[in-house]
Amino acid sequence: MKLHCLGTAGYHPSPTRHTASFFLEEANILLDAGTGVFRLDHLLHGPELNVLLSHAHLDHVVGLTFFWDLVSATPLEKIHVYGEHRKLEDIRQHLFHPSLFPAQPPLQWHAIDMTEEPWHLGDAKCEWFPLEHPGGSVGYRLRFPLVDLAYVTDTTSQHDSDYWSKIQGVDWLIHECNFPDSEREMAERTGHSWTSAVLENAYKHGIQRIILTHVNPLADDRDPIGLAAATARLGSRTPSQILLASDSTVVDLSRL
Ligand SMILES: [Zn+2]
């Protein structure tokens, strides 16, 4: 199961990073639709695509407006968009208001919060759970036959956050890490996470493999979240495998 990191910045693009979007190629599932969506052009092979949205902040949804190009340049015909009912409504009314964008691509909307039951996309069993973030966000757990994956973005990671109970035992966790430890105060003010908290909390909750993303686009790309200092300070109290995603990263999730 290949994970293509198409957009690994938060807030706005940088010369090296677009905003939140991850593509699970074999499953045909896109996690969030930030500015990285245009990078799907050489990856789409079928007529339909499933998009799971964490929330409606622009860095996660503006790429929904890019689908006209993808529909004309690839076999794609229909895009199924999943998210909370209220967020989908807001996207329809505001992002696709004629003042902002002229015509809606062939998007089909699916509210995830009409039932508590998990649902299936291909051979993936999908679950969602709420996250603390200004305006609200949701995380997803996707259980494939060969890999169990969670996507948690736009939240302030606390050791007692409710979401840890929803992702127990996952093989891989994709987690936001917008700020280094030195910007903890800004992280708390904006509803984001900082490096040591993410790593230490993940370790405490038994996460073995973590992919860090949603990086501050203004940070120095060599070590944007102060990973070297945080791992040195935490020693063995981190997941055993830590990947800092970049826009060219492709991770084979099945290789455990
Ligand atoms: Zn964001």
Ligand SMILES: [Zn+2]
């Ligand atoms: Zn957000």
